[in-house]
Structures are given as C-alpha cells and as structure tokens.
Amino acid sequence: MPPIASKPTLIVNARLVSDGREFESDLRMENGRIAQIGTGLSAREGEHVVDAAGRRVLPGMIDDQVHFREPGMEYKADIATESAAAVAGGLTSFMDMPNTNPPTLDAAALEDKYARAAGRARANYGFYMGASNDNLEAVKAIDPLRTPGVKVFMGASTGNMLVDNPETLDAIFKYAPTPIITHCEDTPMIDATLAQFKARFGDDIPAEFHADIRSRQACMKSTLLALELARRNDSRLHVLHISTADELALFERGPLIRGDGTRKRITAETCIHFLRFDRADYATLGHLIKCNPSIKEASDREALIAAVAEDVIDVLATDHAPHTLEEKSRPYTGAPSGLPLVQYALVAALELVREGKLTTAQVVQKVSHAPAQLFDVAQRGFLREGFAADIVLIDDTPFTVRREDVLSKCGWSPFEGRTFHSRIGATWVNGELVWDGSQLAGTPNGQRLEFAR
Ligand code: DOR
Numbered sequence: 001m002p003p004i005a006s007k008p009t010l011i012v013n014a015r016l017v018s019d020g021r022e023f024e025s026d027l028r029m030e031n032g033r034i035a036q037i038g039t040g041l042s043a044r045e046g047e048h049v050v051d052a053a054g055r056r057v058l059p060g061m062i063d064d065q066v067h068f069r070e071p072g073m074e075y076k077a078d079i080a081t082e083s084a085a086a087v088a089g090g091l092t093s094f095m096d097m098p099n100t101n102p103p104t105l106d107a108a109a110l111e112d113k114y115a116r117a118a119g120r121a122r123a124n125y126g127f128y129m130g131a132s133n134d135n136l137e138a139v140k141a142i143d144p145l146r147t148p149g150v151k152v153f154m155g156a157s158t159g160n161m162l163v164d165n166p167e168t169l170d171a172i173f174k175y176a177p178t179p180i181i182t183h184c185e186d187t188p189m190i191d192a193t194l195a196q197f198k199a200r201f202g203d204d205i206p207a208e209f210h211a212d213i214r215s216r217q218a219c220m221k222s223t224l225l226a227l228e229l230a231r232r233n234d235s236r237l238h239v240l241h242i243s244t245a246d247e248l249a250l251f252e253r254g255p256l257i258r259g260d261g262t263r264k265r266i267t268a269e270t271c272i273h274f275l276r277f278d279r280a281d282y283a284t285l286g287h288l289i290k291c292n293p294s295i296k297e298a299s300d301r302e303a304l305i306a307a308v309a310e311d312v313i314d315v316l317a318t319d320h321a322p323h324t325l326e327e328k329s330r331p332y333t334g335a336p337s338g339l340p341l342v343q344y345a346l347v348a349a350l351e352l353v354r355e356g357k358l359t360t361a362q363v364v365q366k367v368s369h370a371p372a373q374l375f376d377v378a379q380r381g382f383l384r385e386g387f388a389a390d391i392v393l394i395d396d397t398p399f400t401v402r403r404e405d406v407l408s409k410c411g412w413s414p415f416e417g418r419t420f421h422s423r424i425g426a427t428w429v430n431g432e433l434v435w436d437g438s439q440l441a442g443t444p445n446g447q448r449l450e451f452a453r
Contacts, residue, residue: 011026012026012041015052017056017057018384056394058363062094068320071113072102076324079120081408082094082340085407087434089424092392098130103160123446134168144453154169158338164187170229183240186217197213216296236266241317269314272318272341278297279298347420392424395424400417
C-alpha cells in the first residue's frame, strides 16, 4: 500500500477488539496506517482527537462476497453507491463477484473493474475472476496477485455462469492458481423441484416455498461434489454462503490457522441473512428475502450461529445482492434472488453479541481477521501497528432501520423496522474519516487490495 496523506488522528479511551482480545487502549493513525497502539498517548500538535469514551473500536469488516453490479446493471447498484452504503455499515474492504454484464471471465474484464473502482470506491476493493464452461485457459493464467480468487458457480444463480461440465470443473480445481470459491447448489435438482411447484401454482409460487425449491438436498449434493473435487486435487476451496445445518458436518472444526501454524485448506462461509432470518420471515418479507441459496428453517439458523461460534464456519460475509423493488414485486418465477446487506451487516452481527451467542472478538475474527488471512490480504483486517487504518467505532445507541436512511441504490433494506442496539459511530478507511456516524465524509479513497502470496 503506498503511503497516504491522511489527517493524523488519535482515538483515546477506546476498547480495542483485535487478535482475540478486548483491551483498553488509545490508537494513533498516520499516513493511512495504524501508527501506534498503547495507553496514555497524548495528542500531538495538529492531530485530530476522538474520545471513544470506552466504546468498542474494531478493524473494519472485509466482506468477501458482494455484488456491486458494475458493469452492466448500474440501474440497481454501482461501485460508488454500494461502497458508500458499505462504509456507513463499518465495512472497509469488499471483494466483488464476477456475475456482472459482461461477466469477469478474463484478465481484461478484471482490470476494467479495478479501473472503474479507482477514485470511486469508498472502501478498499478486490474483484474475483469468474469461471465458465469455456474459459479454462484464462483461469489457469490468472495472476494470483491481481485477484482474491476464482468464483465457480456450481449452481446457477443471477447471471448465466453455471459451470457444470465435469472435466472443466475437475481442471479448474486442479489448476486454479488462487483459492477457489464456490456457489454450491445442484441445478438439476432445483429445476426438477421448481417444475413440480410450477405445476401446482403456475408462476405465482408463494415465497416460502423458495426454501423447498432451493432445497437443502440441492446444497448438500453440490457441496459434497466441491469437497470431493478439492480433496482429489488438493485445492484451496472456500465454500460460500452455507445455509443448512446438514452441510456443517462436512467442514473441519477449529481455528482457521491451526495450532501448528498451518491454514485450513477447505473453509466455509455463511452470511448474515442466514443468521437473522428463517422460513417464518417469508410471510412478512416475501421475495425481499428470496436469495440463493435460500433462507431455510429456524433450526438451520440456530445451527449456523453455533457453527460460527464453534469455528466450523470460518467467515461471516453478506452476499450483498441488490435488486430493485419493482423486480422484487414480480411473481415468484420473475423475482430475482438477492438482498442488499452491507449497510447493516455488522450491526446485525453485533446483535448476536448482545444475545450472548458470540463475543465481539469472535465477530471480529469472522468478519475481519479470517477474510484477510484466508485471501492473504496484505496488512489489513487487524488492529496492529503498521497495518492500514481501516477502523470502525461502535456506538451502543439503539436505532431503527428506516427506508430513507438506506444508501444502496435499490433504496430498501430487509431490516427496515428492525431495531439494532449498536450503530456505526464512525468509519475510517486508510486513516481517513469516511463516515461520521450520520453522514458520509471525505472523498472516495478506497485502495486496491494487495495479496501477499
Ligand atoms: O441470491 C443471490 N443473488 N445469490 C447469488 O448467487 C447471486 C446473487 C445475485 O447476483 O443477485
């Protein structure tokens, strides 16, 4: 990361949460980095001082799964609007998916995205390379320093990126020079169940049956295949958005970095909506919570929360996938899957702390440390001297989510009307204040993520 001329800032009286610990400390930011952590730091001339008054200060969230829709679907989201929503939510880095239009299937499309983000992204950015049934040579040729990983849709979802040719899948798992990240849902199983529901209801299938159409069996079958491919080829595999209790038995329990210093080769992610919604919510939210994989039962939700606490799930992300309200109001078969989440994901995760289900240090592990470690993100994701000053101040004042406060371009949130007990009091990206607790601040200064591989 190049040196950055940010305003020197000293946070005093903070409760820092990093590296598994919560401790009282001050923190100094200088030139875009965390310059000093310690108690009793005194302000220097010209330094901006923030009194945290005992509030929690965390490393910003690194979201390893967002769909910011650029290029091609800017009518519903773009890098500028969604990264603004992200920093308002305490999210300071994002990794964006390749199912754009055109999809990100070669190095040129990848670099085009980085060029679009420069000077417009308020958070730091990385872009995934996508796989298809016919871009194996491009996948093999990826420079691992230029992308967090290769995304493989092993189930069809938004965009037409299904990879279902068995030889191609095997070759991707064998040759990809970066981590492979997968969307696991078995498309033939889903198509067969969908046909049954269509025969019964036509296009207007009640929303809650999404949990049955995008079934747990479809998740399990596809995840088993991904694990088999990864084990056979000794690949580094990260399975995205685990949504069922059943799949949890397939993953290694224990810290991402094991006691002997090695890192798990196969890892799992879940998303905030699987921890906060369940089948009962379709009755009130309908297609607003239609997403792929589907939100399933309350028992899945509780098992997933426990799996985060027990280190079966390694990463907690958003799968932020905005669609317009008009699109969402269509009958089932025409309503796209996905929901906007970046602005309220971290405060939603912190509710689990209030409920006694996770500690703040565990939340930080899953949303900041683990994505940094898993993707070898250079010098971000921790409150450590010398690391980038990507920082969030948590204010324990309750608030209720209102549509008029939503910054995502689609203009709605699945959390509208919900009360959260903490809010994002301030966000700094590369040492620069970008969210002051009630509005955006500064100019977009997100940096390209660097991968120390
Ligand atoms: O719900 C989803 N929406 N799941 C995906 O896999 C894609 C995403 C989107 O891009 O809309």
